[in-house]
Amino acid sequence: MTMTRRLDGDSKTLMASVYDRLRSDIVDGELRPGARLRFDELKDSYGVGLSPLREALTRLAAEKLVVLEEHKGFRVAPISRSDLTDLLFMRQEIESLAIRRSIERGDDQWESGVVAAIHALGKRSSLTPDGHIDPEWENRHRAFHDSLVAACDSPRLMLYRCQLTDHADRYRKLSHHYSSSGRDHLAEHCALSDAVVARDAETANQLIRNHLARTVEIIMTDEDLRDSGFDD
Amino acid sequence: MTMTRRLDGDSKTLMASVYDRLRSDIVDGELRPGARLRFDELKDSYGVGLSPLREALTRLAAEKLVVLEEHKGFRVAPISRSDLTDLLFMRQEIESLAIRRSIERGDDQWESGVVAAIHALGKRSSLTPDGHIDPEWENRHRAFHDSLVAACDSPRLMLYRCQLTDHADRYRKLSHHYSSSGRDHLAEHCALSDAVVARDAETANQLIRNHLARTVEIIMTDEDLRDSGFDD
DNA sequence: AGATGATGTATTTTCGAAAATCAATGATAA
DNA sequence: TTATCATTGATTTTCGAAAATACATCATCT
Structure with a gap:
């Protein structure tokens, strides 16, 4: 057959x-x-x-x-500074909530997942020799952030987080400025991983908020985005 | 023409x-x-x-x-206890976030809207003489809760809140137990209104969480919902 | 000239029929 | 008997054409 x-x-x-x-x-x-x-x-x-x-x-x-x-x-969907601001706000709330909940509910296996993901991420640098973003790094980067919230155990929280991530990824990829900044921020990711494994929700909360905010800051200063109606 | x-x-x-x-x-x-x-x-x-x-x-x-x-x-979409639990969790987070943000950003006009809405709500009791829910009370009830978050000024937060409210309304209306409980909770609503107008975010946070939780408690004890696959 | 209305074109929205898939039944063989 | 396979019927999924709407162009009237 x-x-x-x-x-x-x-x-x-x-x-x-x-x-x-x-x-x-x-x-x-x-x-x-x-x-x-x-x-x-x-x-x-x-x-x-x-x-x-x-x-x-x-x-x-x-x-x-x-x-x-x-x-x-x-x-x-058009892009705009006000939309990106709203997106950042919502992402800070949803991501930090998801991480806090994972810290509360995650077991040893979840911790292991985080450790494995940060390890894999550290093995790879974000830019290829010719200055583009390495797709495999992108995969591991997303896998790392997913691992942080993998234990949050709320379908709705996961759904909203996923939708917000799609929007954020679009802004990030539209911003050539961001891509070329080569912002690897392995230090930030390690700090995040450490705080999460130490079950320190408050530190993790601060770190993820700053992490997301810094990315948006870079995108906000990107002149290339004006072409796409960023300021209308 | x-x-x-x-x-x-x-x-x-x-x-x-x-x-x-x-x-x-x-x-x-x-x-x-x-x-x-x-x-x-x-x-x-x-x-x-x-x-x-x-x-x-x-x-x-x-x-x-x-x-x-x-x-x-x-x-x-089927209903279930686990889904209702998830819905409650998410609603507590989203509603309390929206109220907190409205308290931060709301102006006098927003305050007036809250006061007007609680006043209108108090003029009407939830049950009609024959024991059904008064549709006009439903309108004012929704209008009151909307007024609390009207100043939160985040399209995404509003969207998610609206979707969650739809789901919650469905459970509520499916629960004949709830409808007949005649739970007017004007006292709860007044306390909420007072806290919000006093810009007391922490109290408002506690009140809204309890308010939402109490509604779910009533629904959870409803035997009629078993017919709809509540326990599968 | 400026506003109003008519005409034609581009595009979306909607319908009904055709193709594809699933579920149930029955037939055949081990 | 039990399992496997074909056949039928019910339902979803998809296509292409028809209807409805918006947009641009042009003519007409004040």
Whole structure:
């Protein structure tokens, strides 16, 4: 029996597949902030019909990665300083809450996960020799932050954190300024790891807030973002 | 020029309209937790085609009011004790954060809004003579809680709070036990109002957490909810 | 000139039918 | 009997065309 397995990143339905691809393209910045998303173009680019496209965009609109104006169509969500400020605020609250809760509830296995993740992160530097961000470092960086909150044991908290991370990743990737800053901040990550393993919630709280704030500071001073309507 | 205005609650597109109606029916409990949502039936009930229905359900799925199993269809989101526990936790955090932030940022006009809302709430009792919940009291109750956080000035915080409130309202309305308890808790609301107007964030924090927890306690002891798969 | 209204085009929104998938039933073989 | 496999029916998923709406252009009137 021949089972046509999809070896690429496709999910089962076309809608789920095109949702994943659209989300990646938005978060990676290939679809620019504010860009119109016409169905004729999308149909060609992604090779699917209207129905899965509309559904995927509706789902992305619910997550605020795209916006819908009725009878005028979908656009990639615009970026702005005020939105980034709001995002930072919310992320500071949600991340610190998730970490605090993980510290309260995490077991030895969770601690081991954190230690393993910080170790793996330290083995790799953020920039490749030619000055670009190393994708493998990106993976380990995300894995480290995920490990910090892995024991928080709240589906809703995890969902909101995940959505906020998507938004933050988009700003980060749009900011060439950030990418080239080569801000490895291994020291910050180590301090965070230490505080968490020591179950010191208050220190971890301070560290994660500063960590997130510093990233936003760098993005805020990026002139390249003006092109994308950052100041409108 | 004859302008066919929709006088009912319809929004502009069919998808937005059927989204509103589906959401109401789920939150009000008319569509029972776990119930299958077949397109043939929905097409008849709501009088629209497949496209707007699928989009509306996709949007509701993103908010976790319905769940989608690929190739198996949509269902109303099930309820459970563990989900209600998670919902309570998240609501305590989000509501108390929103109130704290409103206390920090609210001006005189915001204070006036709180005072006006608690006054209106006090003029009405929660139960009608025949033992049902008074819809107008419901409106004023929601308006009061909204007024507390009206100055928090964070789109994301407001969005998450709104979603959590939808989920909480559903549990509350599903619980006949709660409805008949006639728990007016005007005293709790007054205390909350006083603390907020006095800009006492710590007291307000304690009060809102207890307020939310007490509601959940009542729902948890409701035997009627077993029918809806509360304990699976 | 400026405002108003009409016309045509581009685009979204919606519908109904076709394709794909799942679930249940029954048939066949070990 | 039990397990495996085909067949049927129910349902979801997807496509392409039709209807509805917005936008730009141009003509008309004051």
